[in-house]
Amino acid sequence: MRYISTRGTAPILDFQQVTLAGLARDGGLYLPESWPQLSPDQIAALRGASYVDTAVAVMMPFIGATMTPAELRALCVQAYGRFAHAGVTPLVQLDHRHWLLELFHGPTLAFKDVALQLLGLLFERFLTGTERQLTVVGATSGDTGSAAIDALAGRMGVDVFMLHPAGRVSDVQRRQMTTVLAPNIHNIAIDGSFDDAQALVKAMFNDRAFSGRFALSAVNSINWARLMAQVVYYFYAAVRLGAPERPVAFSVPTGNFGDVFAGYVAAKMGLPVAKLIVATNVNDILHRALSTGTYAQGTVVATPSPSMDIQVSSNFERLLFDLGGRDGTANAAQMHGFEATRAMQLTDRQRDGARALFASDRVDLNDMALAMRWAHECAGETIDPHTAIGLSAARRAGLGADVPVVTLATAHPAKFRDAVERATGARPVLPARVGDLFDREERFATLPATFAAVTDYVAARATPAP
Numbered sequence: 208m209r210y211i212s213t214r215g216t217a218p219i220l221d222f223q224q225v226t227l228a229g230l231a232r233d234g235g236l237y238l239p240e241s242w243p244q245l246s247p248d249q250i251a252a253l254r255g256a257s258y259v260d261t262a263v264a265v266m267m268p269f270i271g272a273t274m275t276p277a278e279l280r281a282l283c284v285q286a287y288g289r290f291a292h293a294g295v296t297p298l299v300q301l302d303h304r305h306w307l308l309e310l311f312h313g314p315t316l317a318f319k320d321v322a323l324q325l326l327g328l329l330f331e332r333f334l335t336g337t338e339r340q341l342t343v344v345g346a347t348s349g350d351t352g353s354a355a356i357d358a359l360a361g362r363m364g365v366d367v368f369m370l371h372p373a374g375r376v377s378d379v380q381r382r383q384m385t386t387v388l389a390p391n392i393h394n395i396a397i398d399g400s401f402d403d404a405q406a407l408v409k410a411m412f413n414d415r416a417f418s419g420r421f422a423l424s425a426v427n428s429i430n431w432a433r434l435m436a437q438v439v440y441y442f443y444a445a446v447r448l449g450a451p452e453r454p455v456a457f458s459v460p461t462g463n464f465g466d467v468f469a470g471y472v473a474a475k476m477g478l479p480v481a482k483l484i485v486a487t488n489v490n491d492i493l494h495r496a497l498s499t500g501t502y503a504q505g506t507v508v509a510t511p512s513p514s515m516d517i518q519v520s521s522n523f524e525r526l527l528f529d530l531g532g533r534d535g536t537a538n539a540a541q542m543h544g545f546e547a548t549r550a551m552q553l554t555d556r557q558r559d560g561a562r563a564l565f566a567s568d569r570v571d572l573n574d575m576a577l578a579m580r581w582a583h584e585c586a587g588e589t590i591d592p593h594t595a596i597g598l599s600a601a602r603r604a605g606l607g608a609d610v611p612v613v614t615l616a617t618a619h620p621a622k623f624r625d626a627v628e629r630a631t632g633a634r635p636v637l638p639a640r641v642g643d644l645f646d647r648e649e650r651f652a653t654l655p656a657t658f659a660a661v662t663d664y665v666a667a668r669a670t671p672a673p
């Protein structure tokens with residue numbers, strides 16, 4: 208499989224190169240040159256398959272000659288062996304039609320472990336035996352950082368610089384990052400919002416001299432391999448609920464449009480998806496874009512679902528490129544327009560294409576709390592604020608009565624204990640696997656949200672490329 212940039216002029220890469228790359232050199236994002244197809248028979252054959260076997264079947268077409276199926280399988284066994292549930296991503300029934308897909312059984316209690324545990328192993332495999340040294344820089348609203356740090360701590364050939372917005376991540380999220388004291392891990396609290404942190408990371412990539420000197424790489428959902436790993440659980444869940452004969456809808460709590468874009472990829476590969484519900488909190492740029500056709504950046508408001516407090520959704524560019532007919536030149540012009548004015552118009556083709564598969568909703572604080580209470584009182588399930596936003600949108604989506612609706616449960620409720628307790632009166636208990644998080648020493652730097660401050664910090668600590 209070959210990978211092309213959404214802006215049309217960056218070099219074409221293979222799977223190994225695209226895994227180690229971050230943003231494309233032309234400022235775009237990488238996508239496979241074409242969507243591999245799984246036939247209805249191949250999808251039906253996944254019924255009863257283990258998570259690892261499903262993962263190999265779904266991901267192998269994206270990997271091409273870079274690895275054999277047996278090599279990929281060995282990495283998946285290792286990555287998903289660290290999950291605390293034998294089903295890796297189990298389905299839990301809420302009522303006659305609503306289901307939760309629990310994606311939070313990994314080491315850091317959020318769905319990002321599903322992709323990052325594998326990505327860490329891919330990095331190590333591709334770097335071992337080479338002279339290469341990668342500098343991973345990332346911005347996190349909380350969960351990417353902890354998942355990436357867990358996956359990369361102590362791995363050879365990688366230095367990690369993780370930027371989080373100071374004071375805007377939960378105490379569990381912060382401690383999961385800052386108590387990892389491995390010498391290759393560097394946590395930076397930025398005086399600003401997540402969007403400020405993400406803009407700094409983008410600026411580092413776009414500074415050719417800097418990004419070349421330190422071989423910058425990304426673990427945010429701009430990294431293709433992450434999205435690829437997330438496609439797997441859409442297949443895994445859907446076949447358990449009757450696919451390919453019966454279409455299934457998914458409700459996805461969304462921030463950077465990565466997780467829900469993986470659902471789009473599953474649909475493109477042939478999985479019958481009835482609807483993808485894009486569920487946002489009050490930071491609703493995606494809901495506004497999909498319902499009005501205008502993608503316009505607003506001001507970020509801090510909420511109890513911080514991993515979705517985002518007003519620029521990087522992966523939306525991938526959707527617009529694909530829906531717009533994969534015209535890199537037109538896409539680059541559209542994105543440059545957005546970057547200059549912080550607003551842009553979807554074309555009719557993009558709007559019609561999106562409407563065919565996506566629905567969207569904006570869930571405020573009150574409706575989020577109501578969904579948490581409904582799950583707790585009527586279904587006996589404690590859910591986190593992000594999941595509650597997905598569930599609220601799922602319950603009012605008005606889909607046909609025969610369509611099962613799967614809400615992606617993206618974080619363990621204990622990761623957001625205060626918000627869960629406020630809504631339900633019950634305080635979730637941290638699972639034993641996170642151990643003595645609150646007794647461990649923390650280490651992080653606090654820096655202003657300026658390019659000079661952050662690049663000076665990184666340059667003083669990263670290993671230059673040979």
Ligand SMILES: *Cc1c(COP(=O)(O)O)cnc(C)c1O
Pocket residue numbers: 317318319350351428460461462463464465466467514515593594617618
């Ligand atoms: C990252 C995250 C999201 C949003 O996922 P995107 O891929 O950025 O849309 C939702 N919920 C939780 C708990 C997350 O960590």
